[in-house]
Structure formats: C-alpha cells, structure tokens
Amino acid sequence: MSVPETPIPPPEERDLERLLDGAIGAFAIPVEGEWQREAMAYLRNVAEAAHFVMAYDLHDEAEPAPVYRP
Numbered sequence: 001m002s003v004p005e006t007p008i009p010p011p012e013e014r015d016l017e018r019l020l021d022g023a024i025g026a027f028a029i030p031v032e033g034e035w036q037r038e039a040m041a042y043l044r045n046v047a048e049a050a051h052f053v054m055a056y057d058l059h060d061e062a063e064p065a066p067v068y069r070p
Contacts (some may be wrong), residue, residue, distance in 0.1 A: 008054050009049040016040065 020043055024031055 010051050011044075013044075016043050016047055017060060019043065 008015070017040065020040055023029075023034075
C-alpha cells in the first residue's frame with residue numbers, strides 16, 4: 001500500500017446515519033428505537049476500527065501477493 005496523499009478522514013456521524021438508514025430500508029427491517037441506537041453504536045465502533053486499520057501504512061513489501069498454482 002502506498003502512502004495516500006491525504007489521510008483517510010474519520011467517518012462522520014451523518015454518513016453513518018445514512019448508511020444505517022439505507023440498510024434498514026434496503027432490507028425492510030422493522031426498527032425499534034432502542035435497536036436503532038444500539039445498531040448505530042455498533043456501526044460507529046466498526047467504522048472507527050476500520051479507520052484505525054486503514055490509516056496504518058503497511059508499505060508495499062508487507063502486502064500479500066496473489067499465489068498462482070499450476
């Protein structure tokens with residue numbers, strides 16, 4: 001992985017809310033208030049963990065390469 005020109009910005013709350021609302025609508029999930037708050041907290045934690053991982057530069061030699069077998 002090469003060094004990005006600008007660091008990856010952390011996820012914004014409104015973007016996470018739109019993502020959750022889109023998933024709820026796409027799968028027609030019946031939503032209760034408490035469930036939505038818990039799902040939003042979980043989504044926020046996952047997004048923050050993903051941001052932490054993606055912000056770390058592994059350098060090109062640390063990336064796995066595809067393995068071709070005859």
